[in-house]
Amino acid sequence: MTRILLVEDDPGIRTALGRGLGEQGHAVTSVSTGMAALEACLSSEPEMVLLDLGLPDVPGLQVLGMMRAVSRVPVLVITAQDDDRTLVEALDSGADDYVVKPFGLEHVSARIRAVLRRTSVDADAGHDLVLGGLAIRPRSRTATLDGRPLDLSRREFDLLLALASRPGEVVTKRELLAEVWQQPYGGGDRTVDVHLSWLRRKLGETASSPCYLHTVRGVGVRFEVPPRAAATP
Numbered sequence: 355m356t357r358i359l360l361v362e363d364d365p366g367i368r369t370a371l372g373r374g375l376g377e378q379g380h381a382v383t384s385v386s387t388g389m390a391a392l393e394a395c396l397s398s399e400p401e402m403v404l405l406d407l408g409l410p411d412v413p414g415l416q417v418l419g420m421m422r423a424v425s426r427v428p429v430l431v432i433t434a435q436d437d438d439r440t441l442v443e444a445l446d447s448g449a450d451d452y453v454v455k456p457f458g459l460e461h462v463s464a465r466i467r468a469v470l471r472r473t474s475v476d477a478d479a480g481h482d483l484v485l486g487g488l489a490i491r492p493r494s495r496t497a498t499l500d501g502r503p504l505d506l507s508r509r510e511f512d513l514l515l516a517l518a519s520r521p522g523e524v525v526t527k528r529e530l531l532a533e534v535w536q537q538p539y540g541g542g543d544r545t546v547d548v549h550l551s552w553l554r555r556k557l558g559e560t561a562s563s564p565c566y567l568h569t570v571r572g573v574g575v576r577f578e579v580p581p582r583a584a585a586t587p
């Protein structure tokens with residue numbers, strides 16, 4: 355069973371698709387506007403979103419952008435327009451896949467399964483991370499460095515996990531604000547900087563002499579396994 359948020363203003367499609375997916379054992383919440391979709395995305399924490407691009411209040415692409423600022427939930431876009439530009443824009447804005455109307459229930463189900471399979475690989479929450487001398491255990495919310503337990507605050511732990519989950523990738527402060535602080539819109543760069551410096555101190559490194567956490571000036575932070583640690587068995 356997957357908790358699915360269905361965003362579709364066409365009552366016929368909404369009812370049929372909602373019923374069909376429900377019969378397949380999914381728990382479906384249906385809404386018909388972009389604003390209701392954003393609310394539901396925050397309140398019901400769906401595991402999958404089916405998002406129609408043509409909505410009466412806010413354009414679906416904009417809804418997608420706002421969703422992406424607060425959540426990494428897999429999004430399957432539903433569109434009546436099969437023009438390449440709209441689809442490319444949707445994928446670039448963070449959609450995981452799309453279906454073009456009209457479609458059958460079996461087709462949508464297959465796409466949902468495929469998206470969930472793909473996204474569960476990297477969203478494997480609770481999976482232990484071992485990167486060089488650093489071990490992070492999300493389930494127990496503990497971390498060790500070279501075998502020594504790290505005494506991290508809740509934010510510091512979330513920050514470390516957010517960065518270590520995608521080694522080698524530059525993560526922007528805005529992304530960190532959205533993920534760790536759930537503040538996608540506010541300024542707050544300073545908040546990130548302060549917590550980063552505390553985290554660095556606990557990892558025994560500094561911004562000017564980094565080991566795991568590398569500042570990319572004007573962009574964000576990149577987690578890297580130091581070569582020495584990587585070589586250690």
Ligand code: CA
Pocket residue numbers: 362363364406407408409
């Ligand atoms: Ca529509």
